Amino acid sequence: MAMTPHTVIPDEHYTSTGLSHRKLLMWIFLGSECLFFGSLIATHMVNRGKAALLHGESPACLLDIPITSTSTFVLLMSSVMMVLAVSSAERGKLGSMRFWLFMTALLGSGFLLFQVYEFNLFVDEGLTIGTNLFGSTFFTLTGFHGTHVTIGVIWLLSILAISFIRPDMVKNPLNVDIAGLYWHFVDIVWIVIFTVVYLVGRLGVECAGA
Amino acid sequence: MATASIAKRGMFARPIAPTGLWSWITTIDHKRIGALYGVTAFILFLIGGVEALLMRLQLSQAEAGVVTPEAFNQLFTMHGTTMIFLVIMPMGAAFFNFMIPLMIGARDVAFPRLNAFSYWTFLFGAILLNASFFTGSAPDVGWFAYAPLNGPGFSDTGVDYWILGLQVLGVASLAAAFNFIVTIINLRAPGMSMMKLPVFVWMTLVVSFLIILAFPVITVAITLLLFDRQFGTEFFNSAAGASPLVWQHLFWAFGHPEVYILILPAMGIVSEVLPVFSKKPLFGYTTVVLAGIIIGFMGWGVWAHHMFVTGLGPVANSAFAISTMFIAVPTGIKIFNWLGTLWGGSIRFTTSMLFSIGFILLFTIGGISGVMHSVVPSDAQQSDTYFIVAHLHYVLFGGALMGIFSGIYYWWPKMTGRMLNETLGKLHFWLWFLGMNITFFPMHFLGLDGMPRRVYTYSEGMGWDFWNAFATVGVFVLGLGLLVFLQNVWHSRKNGEAAGNDPWDARTLEWSIPSPPPHYNFAQIPHVYERDDFWHKKYAEGADGRPVRTVQGAAPSSEEHGHGHNIHMPTPSYYPILLSAGLTLIAGGLVSHISVSVIGGILALFALYSWVFEPPTAPETQTAGPAGHARDKRRGGGKR
Numbered sequence: 001m002a003m004t005p006h007t008v009i010p011d012e013h014y015t016s017t018g019l020s021h022r023k024l025l026m027w028i029f030l031g032s033e034c035l036f037f038g039s040l041i042a043t044h045m046v047n048r049g050k051a052a053l054l055h056g057e058s059p060a061c062l063l064d065i066p067i068t069s070t071s072t073f074v075l076l077m078s079s080v081m082m083v084l085a086v087s088s089a090e091r092g093k094l095g096s097m098r099f100w101l102f103m104t105a106l107l108g109s110g111f112l113l114f115q116v117y118e119f120n121l122f123v124d125e126g127l128t129i130g131t132n133l134f135g136s137t138f139f140t141l142t143g144f145h146g147t148h149v150t151i152g153v154i155w156l157l158s159i160l161a162i163s164f165i166r167p168d169m170v171k172n173p174l175n176v177d178i179a180g181l182y183w184h185f186v187d188i189v190w191i192v193i194f195t196v197v198y199l200v201g202r203l204g205v206e207c208a209g210a
Numbered sequence: 211m212a213t214a215s216i217a218k219r220g221m222f223a224r225p226i227a228p229t230g231l232w233s234w235i236t237t238i239d240h241k242r243i244g245a246l247y248g249v250t251a252f253i254l255f256l257i258g259g260v261e262a263l264l265m266r267l268q269l270s271q272a273e274a275g276v277v278t279p280e281a282f283n284q285l286f287t288m289h290g291t292t293m294i295f296l297v298i299m300p301m302g303a304a305f306f307n308f309m310i311p312l313m314i315g316a317r318d319v320a321f322p323r324l325n326a327f328s329y330w331t332f333l334f335g336a337i338l339l340n341a342s343f344f345t346g347s348a349p350d351v352g353w354f355a356y357a358p359l360n361g362p363g364f365s366d367t368g369v370d371y372w373i374l375g376l377q378v379l380g381v382a383s384l385a386a387a388f389n390f391i392v393t394i395i396n397l398r399a400p401g402m403s404m405m406k407l408p409v410f411v412w413m414t415l416v417v418s419f420l421i422i423l424a425f426p427v428i429t430v431a432i433t434l435l436l437f438d439r440q441f442g443t444e445f446f447n448s449a450a451g452a453s454p455l456v457w458q459h460l461f462w463a464f465g466h467p468e469v470y471i472l473i474l475p476a477m478g479i480v481s482e483v484l485p486v487f488s489k490k491p492l493f494g495y496t497t498v499v500l501a502g503i504i505i506g507f508m509g510w511g512v513w514a515h516h517m518f519v520t521g522l523g524p525v526a527n528s529a530f531a532i533s534t535m536f537i538a539v540p541t542g543i544k545i546f547n548w549l550g551t552l553w554g555g556s557i558r559f560t561t562s563m564l565f566s567i568g569f570i571l572l573f574t575i576g577g578i579s580g581v582m583h584s585v586v587p588s589d590a591q592q593s594d595t596y597f598i599v600a601h602l603h604y605v606l607f608g609g610a611l612m613g614i615f616s617g618i619y620y621w622w623p624k625m626t627g628r629m630l631n632e633t634l635g636k637l638h639f640w641l642w643f644l645g646m647n648i649t650f651f652p653m654h655f656l657g658l659d660g661m662p663r664r665v666y667t668y669s670e671g672m673g674w675d676f677w678n679a680f681a682t683v684g685v686f687v688l689g690l691g692l693l694v695f696l697q698n699v700w701h702s703r704k705n706g707e708a709a710g711n712d713p714w715d716a717r718t719l720e721w722s723i724p725s726p727p728p729h730y731n732f733a734q735i736p737h738v739y740e741r742d743d744f745w746h747k748k749y750a751e752g753a754d755g756r757p758v759r760t761v762q763g764a765a766p767s768s769e770e771h772g773h774g775h776n777i778h779m780p781t782p783s784y785y786p787i788l789l790s791a792g793l794t795l796i797a798g799g800l801v802s803h804i805s806v807s808v809i810g811g812i813l814a815l816f817a818l819y820s821w822v823f824e825p826p827t828a829p830e831t832q833t834a835g836p837a838g839h840a841r842d843k844r845r846g847g848g849k850r
Contacts (some may be wrong), residue, residue, distance in 0.1 A: 036426035130442030
């Protein structure tokens with residue numbers, strides 16, 4: 001991402017690069033997170049197709065692509081809301097910032113509801129984290145992603161609450177900006193997971209229902 | 211000391227005690243945190259040393275019965291884990307903390323409270339790991355805990371302590387690495403471009419990047435292992451179709467970069483020490499820096515050389531053999547640059563210099579035996595024998611630790627304001643140099659004679675008795691050296707000679723301020739014009755190309771222009787230690803009782819929100835922090 005001069009925040013101290021410490025910290029943290037999800041995704045790919053059958057067919061047959069496409073769309077739309085929230089914060093419009101933050105958190109929660117629904121469905125079908133290798137890697141990988149989304153939602157709601165309790169603390173658009181970086185990252189990771197686990201995961205898999 | 215004017219926020223008033231226990235618990239001064247790191251790591255070094263001594267006693271003769279086989283397994287696991295995660299890494303971190311802001315002309319690190327959080331998390335993680343001894347089952351699976359031995363059914367709760375201890379320590383390392391990357395990128399003094407950074411700072415940067423990229427991998431590996439053990443997943447269960455080799459891939463994809471995390475700080479220290487005591491600039495600065503970066507990159511492409519004997523196949527083996535041979539190239543370049551620095555210099559054989567030269571010698575031996583492992587057929591013979599033990603101790607003891615002790619002797623005067631005794635220091639060096647070779651060189655022979663590593667005992671007539679007894683003698687020589695060092699520290703504390711700003715006639719910025727540095731480091735932030743700027747303030751180049759001293763008497767000091775009384779420093783805080791305690795309780799609860807985790811979670815959440823609401827600097831304190839006041843009165847007052 002291009003570091004434009006407007007990323008210099010007046011209330012931060014002098015820095016050698018002109019970037020604020022906290023924003024740099026978030027970028028480096030996200031770099032670190034790439035390796036975290038990379039390792040999880042790699043573990044899933046290594047074990048692809050090795051799982052014991054469930055009801056006589058591949059456990060990947062449980063994946064419902066239309067439903068997950070919908071939840072993916074919801075999550076991606078939340079990134080759009082986040083962009084609008086950051087933009088409002090940078091223009092100092094507290095009211096619209098609150099609205100877009102709320103919308104982001106709402107869509108994020110919507111995604112989480114889809115995940116809860118999906119997890120319940122899988123457990124009903126007899127697939128748990130300990131059933132077979134597919135269950136182990138699927139629930140671990142998507143579960144960690146869901147945890148990240150949950151933390152993001154709590155974070156956004158915290159900023160929202162703080163904007164009412166201590167408006168002076170959210171005067172600095174950087175606070176929203178940094179939460180936004182995190183949020184976009186979590187969405188991007190989902191695109192990779194959706195592609196690898198769902199789309200590629202169903203490739204060449206013979207299912208009775210399909 | 212305006213206690214009353216400190217605003218109350220949340221439950222606590224800001225802690226401002228200038229001295230005593232509370233001041234250390236709440237400190238966010240990078241120098242104090244560095245000291246805490248150093249002392250803690252040193253105590254853990256003694257623990258790891260005792261573990262090593264017990265193992266060597268057990269192996270000193272055939273069929274010895276010093277410890278039980280179970281205890282022996284726990285000893286080698288904890289010795290390895292302790293020395294790597296609790297000694298060498300935090301000793302490096304001690305120097306990062308103390309020295310990096312001083313070397314780049316900054317008042318503090320970018321995130322002072324995060325820095326305190328790193329230290330406390332490290333301490334609590336170390337305690338959690340070692341608490342396993344008191345549960346009666348310390349981890350007993352080796353420091354790399356291979357699957358399926360680490361899995362449920364093959365190992366006891368010790369492995370859970372190992373997992374959760376490492377998890378907590380990983381948080382500490384990550385937090386520190388984030389902090390140092392931002393500090394080095396963002397807080398350099400005006401004029402200090404990246405290519406004017408001291409090499410030690412560069413190596414810290416590379417190490418920090420390695421940490422942030424390597425630690426998530428082991429975080430995932432041990433999380434999967436924890437799930438296997440606690441929640442019935444099947445990640446490493448071959449009966450369910452999984453490959454236990456995935457553990458090895460994940461572990462070494464972390465573990466090999468980790469090796470460079472351990473050695474690069476020592477390389478950085480040596481690159482600082484050699485020029486100072488050779489009275490020459492570092493030969494080929496750019497090459498040394500680039501070689502360090504290349505080592506950092508290549509460290510990611512060599513992990514499978516730990517797995518040559520697992521049957522990856524000829525293509526993978528060849529690829530990793532070649533990449534492993536190639537990584538010796540940047541390492542070799544560094545060694546030649548260090549030799550080039552010595553070449554034609556006016557060498558002073560101080561203790562620090564001796565340790566640096568010892569580093570070059572011993573690390574070269576370890577490096578060459580490393581290249582031997584990259585040759586697949588010879589590795590197949592040497593794998594899991596004492597030859598490997600010899601190699602890794604030449605790299606980690608002869609390399610990393612010798613480098614770290616070079617740094618200790620070099621920077622001690624700056625850290626404490628007092629000199630260490632040179633005679634005792636040299637005695638320490640020679641005892642360690644000899645003891646190290648007596649202990650570890652014979653292990654090459656033992657390995658080639660077929661003695662397996664991690665073996666509890668051996669029968670008579672295997673031909674291993676003599677060299678094992680010989681190696682055990684070496685441990686006592688090392689122990690003696692350690693006692694000499696402790697005596698030296700004690701002596702320096704009691705009646706060491708005052709150091710002054712610049713006792714070594716050194717090159718980098720930390721020597722331009724008083725020893726020990728005042729709370730605010732620099733009364734005025736220096737402006738940097740050259741690489742080794744402080745040296746250029748003292749010397750110019752003469753007609754013959756030799757340096758000519760331009761400033762007579764005391765070296766120019768950054769302290770000349772100000773008294774530092776209007777410097778606004780961050781205020782101490784309770785929340786870093788509370789957040790660390792919360793996180794550790796969450797982890798500890800998973801192996802004891804879940805209610806502990808709940809309490810930990812509540813504590814962590816409370817600390818996190820309080821942290822966010824607490825301004826980094828209490829706006830009411832308009833002077834240098836209270837700790838700085840006390841320190842000024844006690845020591846630094848007369849220096850200006």
